[in-house]
Amino acid sequence: MMKAPVRFETLIERHHDEIYRYLWRLLRSAGRSDGAVEAQDITQEVFLRAYRAFGRLRRDSNHRAWLYKIATHCAYTALKRDQRQTRRTVPWLDEIHHSLADEGLLPDQQALLNERLEMVRREIAALPSKQQAAVVLRHVQGLDYAAIAQALECSQESARANVYQGLRRLRRVLAEELDE
């Protein structure tokens, strides 16, 4: 039985949100302060490109990984476009406060946690872009290594190595305890 073809409109429904989040995270990790608007523009570009190439895509392809590949391309292109722009420290974003507000932390614990997270963020920003993308794809977006390899256009071994090396550099800041 041949696999039923996937409709493009289904791809938008299923994958738009995660692709947007991925782009937002990549831009932010690369030090873009106003990720929201730019991520939206790049997301539109990703689906436009995908639409144009969709007819040539094999029916049994991993559509999700294919969209991630286009997204990674588009993000890097956008980041290169104004490479001369100096990297700035990413300002603190409200979302993170909200995600932690319900944990019942005291104000000074919260301040300490914010500081720790800021350190993690700086380490992530300092990673080579491929390690950065690989770590986000594996541990935030939840892709398996076959899909990461496709998205980053490398072998599965290389995908694994990039995740591993990225995490190794982050391990120290991630392991620091709040109540030391």
Place this chain on the structure above:
Amino acid sequence: MDARQLKRLREAVGTPSEGAVSQSHRRAQNWFAQTAPLIQWDIVESPLGPLYIAASKRGLCSVGFGVSQKDFLSGLDPLARTKLNPPALASIAEQLQAYFAGARTAFDVPLDLSQLTPFQRSVLQAARRIPSGTVWTYGQVARAIGKPRASRAVGQALGRNPVPIVIPCHRVVASDGSLGGYSGGGGLDSKRLLLHLEGALSCHD
């Protein structure tokens, strides 16, 4: 890396607000609505079960039965936007109901066969000329399009008929008197039923 560290990693990477996500989602949907060709569809009740019909702006592009709604829709042009819209298909729906009631033998609607090759189109145009109540053989259709040795290719082209019943590929049978094949839903049972309905088969066939 333990769960706590992964949690901290995710928190550091961050998550965009739901408002920003849904704003981008709507933008993608609007862009798609303006870009993608529209295919409208409807369902007609028939002796063969639910009959799905779909039309592009050029004309009727798909007729399906013996399949699920999901499978019918996924067989339409994957780049198009689909919309259930009975009024857009009212004319062909009425004609099909009249056909199943025995009050009509041919259809008068614009067709969209743009997804087919010129050869497939010529075969289907020939099949369209077969009067109700009669059958042709694959060889007769091949001769009608000036390619008398192409019986097998004719059979394959008929098998890709996107609008069965409306283009009556069921009126083409094998030269040994058997029914040949049928690619419409329900297979040969459907072919037999349609030919009975048109009086081309006697009851014991």
